[in-house]
Amino acid sequence: MGTRKSVAVLTATEKSNFVAAVKALKAQSSGRNYDWFVRTHMTYFNAVNGHNYAHMSPSFLPWHRQYLLLLENALKAINPAVDLPYWNWTANRSTTGAPFTSDFMGGNGADGNGPVLSGPFAGSTRWRINVSATSSTSLRRAMTLRGSLPTGSDVDTVLGVSTYDVSPWGSSSGSGMRNRMEGGLSPGLHGRVHNWIGGHMAQVDSPNDPVFFLHHCNIDRLWSAWQNRWGYGADRYLPGGGVANVVDVDEVLEPFGVTASSTLDHRGSYTYA
Amino acid sequence: MNDISRRDVFRHTATAALIVVGAAGFASSSALAGPNRAALLADPRDFEETYKGKKIKGEHDKDKGKHKIHINGKKLGVVQIELPVAPDSAATYTAVLSTLNHFDPVPLDEGEHRDGLKKLARLAVDQLGDQELTADADHSHP
Numbered sequence: 001m002g003t004r005k006s007v008a009v010l011t012a013t014e015k016s017n018f019v020a021a022v023k024a025l026k027a028q029s030s031g032r033n034y035d036w037f038v039r040t041h042m043t044y045f046n047a048v049n050g051h052n053y054a055h056m057s058p059s060f061l062p063w064h065r066q067y068l069l070l071l072e073n074a075l076k077a078i079n080p081a082v083d084l085p086y087w088n089w090t091a092n093r094s095t096t097g098a099p100f101t102s103d104f105m106g107g108n109g110a111d112g113n114g115p116v117l118s119g120p121f122a123g124s125t126r127w128r129i130n131v132s133a134t135s136s137t138s139l140r141r142a143m144t145l146r147g148s149l150p151t152g153s154d155v156d157t158v159l160g161v162s163t164y165d166v167s168p169w170g171s172s173s174g175s176g177m178r179n180r181m182e183g184g185l186s187p188g189l190h191g192r193v194h195n196w197i198g199g200h201m202a203q204v205d206s207p208n209d210p211v212f213f214l215h216h217c218n219i220d221r222l223w224s225a226w227q228n229r230w231g232y233g234a235d236r237y238l239p240g241g242g243v244a245n246v247v248d249v250d251e252v253l254e255p256f257g258v259t260a261s262s263t264l265d266h267r268g269s270y271t272y273a
Numbered sequence: 274m275n276d277i278s279r280r281d282v283f284r285h286t287a288t289a290a291l292i293v294v295g296a297a298g299f300a301s302s303s304a305l306a307g308p309n310r311a312a313l314l315a316d317p318r319d320f321e322e323t324y325k326g327k328k329i330k331g332e333h334d335k336d337k338g339k340h341k342i343h344i345n346g347k348k349l350g351v352v353q354i355e356l357p358v359a360p361d362s363a364a365t366y367t368a369v370l371s372t373l374n375h376f377d378p379v380p381l382d383e384g385e386h387r388d389g390l391k392k393l394a395r396l397a398v399d400q401l402g403d404q405e406l407t408a409d410a411d412h413s414h415p
Contacts, residue, residue: 042409042412045375045412046352046412056354113399113402114402114403131409132407132409133350133372133373133406133407133409133410133412134373134400134401134404134405134406134407134410135404135405135406135407136404142400146377147376147377170354170355171354171355171356172354172355172356172357172365173357174357174359174360174361174362174363174364174365175360175361179357180360183376184354184356184357185356185357185360186359186360190376191376191377192376194375194376195376195377198400202373202374202375202376202377202400203372203373203374203375203400204350204372204373204375204409204412205409206375
């Protein structure tokens with residue numbers, strides 16, 4: 001079982017192991033390589049088979065939990081010592097501090113809206129963008145131009161909402177924890193961080209930036225904190241059943257082939273430090 | 274001019290335009306053939322202009338939510354969504370997202386925001402900078 005740690009406490013070896021494993025996954029020519037994860041996120045941004053599996057729906061959190069677990073297991077197959085780290089943006093808020101250091105994720109884009117200039121993912125020879133809505137083959141960031149980083153108070157607000165989600169189970173849900181966490185409802189934790197980083201992170205192909213996984217690991221950590229407070233049971237996920245075009249608790253999350261209920265209690269697979 | 278008077282002006286203008294169309298149709302259907310007919314049927318919010326060196330074109334389809342944006346002739350995927358106006362409110366507003374601004378909804382059509390699709394197109398151009406859209410930008414949306 002793995003322990004997911006904050007990017008701020010990773011050792012130099014842990015950072016280099018993570019970067020090396022991510023690059024090795026990128027270098028794989030077939031199967032569930034890194035670009036498979038990018039392509040899958042693009043495909044599942046929209047409804048598939050009439051279901052919004054990944055976004056603007058209750059299954060936003062279970063879908064990404066399973067997606068991250070698949071990536072983490074792929075990295076562990078390369079190096080068993082690797083665990084997915086999380087970026088706690090309420091504590092680490094600098095564009096030059098963790099995780100945006102030259103030995104880990106690298107920094108901002110050139111002129112504030114161009115290719116990343118520093119770190120192991122700077123330039124197309126180190127990290128080539130193969131699948132994207134835009135033509136750059138180099139990773140881009142445009143940090144702080146749009147969006148904002150949530151505060152601890154924002155997080156407290158979201159974690160204090162006891163109901164997981166409410167009808168109509170989408171972007172227009174006027175209450176519930178999920179839409180506040182995802183971003184359709186204030187204070188909206190998830191989407192604004194994508195915008196704050198900008199570049200590829202603002203796009204449908206946002207997993208092209210490895211920071212995507214550190215950000216979503218933090219979202220998953222916050223959901224875990226909510227579960228610690230309100231419960232891990234299947235009754236805490238809504239809807240419980242009978243809602244068309246929405247992943248009910250016992251429906252399968254595609255393309256993973258597991259039910260939403262099977263993702264709820266992660267403590268047998270990993271925990272957060 | 275406040276929001277209500279703007280809406281009133283728009284409604285009266287649209288009504289007047291419909292009367293003109295109806296009268297013209299009654300008088301002579303041939304007068305509405307070809308480009309003239311297309312121009313009369315186009316949504317007045319549609320646009321075609323150059324922004325920061327890129328040609329942007331937008332066509333509205335609010336009824337079905339299948340709006341279209343092209344940038345330098347390449348299609349940008351656009352999705353229309355509904356968002357709550359405030360926590361614990363059942364009221365919603367309509368916004369649009371694109372494959373380039375997927376976490377940054379722009380209000381489409383609410384009062385003073387009738388240029389929402391153009392704002393979305395310009396936001397996409399800002400995001401592009403010196404890049405162009407690829408075929409993957411035309412990602413199908415529900």
